[in-house]
Amino acid sequence: MTGRWALAPVEGGGADVVPLGPDDLPSGPVRREPDLAEAVRSRPGVTRWVWRSTAEVYPRLLAAGVRVERCHDVEDAETLLLGHEGRSGEPRNAAAALGRLRGGPVPPDPPTRNADPSAQDPLFEAADPVDVPLADLLAVYAEQRRRLAATAHPDRMALLLAAESAGTLVAAEMNRTGLPWRADVHREVLRGLLGERYPGAGEPRRLAELADEVSAAFGRRVRPDLPADVVKAFAQAGVRVRSTRRWELSKLDHPAVPPLLEYKRLYRIWVAHGWSWLQDWVREGRFRPEFLPAGTVTGRWVTHGGGALQIPKVIRRAVIADPGWRLVVADADQMEPRVLAAISRDPAFMKVAGRESDLYQAVSERAFAGDRDRAKIAVLGAIYGQTSGDGLKNLAALRRRFPLAVAHVDEAARAGEEGRLVRTWLGRTCPPVGGQEEAEEAGIPLAEDDDELGPGRSTATTRARGRFARNFVVQGSAADWTFLLLAALRRRLRGLAAELVFFQHDEVIVHCPAGEAEQVTAAIRESSAEAARLTFGDTPVRFPFTTAVVECYADAK
DNA sequence: TAAATTGGCGCC
DNA sequence: AAAGGGCGCCAATTTA
Structure with missing residues (x-):
């Protein structure tokens, strides 16, 4: 009952399950179970469930009160592996992966549905045309393990797949729990x-x-x-x-x-x-947006419905903990510059990012005569690709003191402009500019005719691609790290009544009984250190959080 | 008439 | 001081 098991739902509410051996092949017979949730509940020793899609399976488990420790979401992994192989335009659904493996048909991905609060009725959803039976899922999974071993850094890529899969679990759990909301x-x-x-x-x-x-x-x-x-x-x-x-x-x-x-x-x-x-989004004291992990090229999540990642500050007044409970609101301090320090390994920048105190202040003391505002503009300009104004002057000062950090994002920008693959620390890959449709789907700015510029000068769109890639390595590596953080935090909250209720790029909210708030705060601190160690290995860079224990979200800042 | 695009602004 | 990166959502407008 221990180790990895694979699972595929079958018609009528049941599931096929099978144990997997160290060679990624079945180590026992396939069992047909009459009830999906019971099949999982009765195997508490399973360390990782391999399934096609967490979004397909896990809500049904949660509805039956069953949680799992870990999973491998085959379609999510397929997306990341295709990206790494420079084939991001190809369909990522399981049936397509099987078709590529066997030389069969490769069906396109189903269109992403838009959440419509007035018409959500999952009971009557049609059977998914890209579903595959367990035997085929196993073949796809074994092939993914082989492809994983062939990546540039298999150890990092394995972490990325595991972290993203953990993210799909967190998202499904948050979708079910909802954010406490006082109408x-x-x-x-x-x-x-x-x-x-x-x-x-x-x-x-x-x-x-x-x-x-x-x-x-x-x-x-x-x-x-x-x-x-x-x-x-x-x-x-x-x-x-x-x-x-x-x-x-x-x-x-x-x-x-x-x-x-x-x-x-x-x-x-x-x-x-x-x-x-x-009226549309709040029911029974909870706001329930649909979190979609891996909704963007950079790995950042998106949500469908209710603009959950853009709740205006004034409206946060309505986010209030249940009686006797608290919200632990935790915000990573200057996350992206710290990530840049970790991935560039610039000694001076790592030294600055190795302290928990304000990073921009520390940068300003080394390069901007204590002017924190200028330091912040320069750092953000380097990450976002500022092209004009005082930003350039500030950037020059930054480059003098932190040459490797700036060179790191400059190199990413150059690679992006030249259409080369650009990867995050763990191996998430920014699609190169290939076919027009492909690039447009991925939101990558395209080159266009620009006859007024002579040879040797970049067009505006080429420079836009450079900015995209420049930001990608930082924002994407930051996303890599936050998913390790979420996974660690989720594990540490196990056994408590506390529940993760919100996640927004560099910020998490945990809803917990007042008596657990201190434990939750400590869990966040420990998870940050663990995520940094796992993601970046032996690095002096610290990732401090500002945490607030409040009854109302609006009081957190 | 429906779908796609645009302008604007909220969040990070 | 200037208008860089990533999103979602809405109403209005344009396009097919």
Whole structure:
């Protein structure tokens, strides 16, 4: 009952299961079990379940109260392996992987569905056309193990696959648990910001007032939610403005600007996190977005539904722990620069990142005469690829003191511009620019005709590809690390009532009884150290977290 | 008329 | 001071 087992659901609610030996082949007979959840529950000693897709299997287990320690998500692994092999455009579903292995048909991936809160009914979902029976799944898995051994750093790639699979478990568990959400508090916040709500059509009162103020300032009726109308109104008032972006408007000296900016801020809350959002996404005291691991090229997760990764600060007032419980909100401090230190192995930068105190302050003392703001601009500029303004001057100062760190991202940018593969620390791979469709699907900026630039000069799109790759190695390696962190934290929370309820790039929220808050805080600290050791090996770089134990999310910062 | 694109802004 | 990287979502507008 120990070791790895593979599992494939079958018609009628059952499953086929089989134990796997050290050679990745079955070490016993396939058993047909009548009940999927029972098949897993009755084998508590299994250390890793191999299955096609966590999203397919695990929600059913969780619904039956069954959790697993570890898994290998074959389709998730397929995505990462294809990427590593420079074949990211090929379908990643299990049936396609089988087709490539056997020379059979290679079905395309099913379209990614959009979550629609009014029409979610998983009971009536059609059978998945890309599903494969257990015997075929085993063949695909064994082949994946061979391909894994052939990667540039098999030990790192194995970690990446394990970490991503752990992420799929965490995501499924969070999807089920949901984020504690007080609808009554949310409504209070809305009333305070937006005023009375007019049932039926029309803006809430505060927005209507601000629209009137804008119109009064222009001397004619202007709809502030229509950029074209606003640009025209400014033109008629003798002010030329290229767009209605906030940073551009805020430079202007015109009486319409203050109410306009306030309107935009509140309008955004109204349409994105207002009463209809509450209606759509909050049920029984929980906000349940759908976390999708590996939703992006860089590895960052995305969510479907409710804009869960963009909850405005003011709305976080509604995230309140259950009575007697607390939220442990943990935020990694300057995660991406610390990751850059770890992957570049720049001695001076590692020294700076080896302290838990403010990294930007430490950088500023070495390169910017103590000016923290400039240090931060320079570091972020290096990571994001700043191309103009003071950023370049600051970047030069950064390069003098931390040459290897800057060279690391410069090299990634060059590789991206030249269409070479770019990898994160653990081996997640940024697709090269191949076919047009492929690149567009992956969101990679494409080269285009640009006759005005002579030979030897990059086009704007080439430079955009460079920035993409530059950021990829840092953001992606940071994602690598956070999944190891999540896996470690999940393991450490086992046995507690505490539950992971939220994850956002460099921030986690754990919901726990007040009495467990101290243990949870310690678990986060220990998980950070463990994840750093596993991911980057022997590195002096530290990854401190700011943790807050609060009843309300809004009080965490 | 439905699908795709655009402008804008929230979060990291 | 200037407008770099990654997303999702909404309404309006354009395209097919």
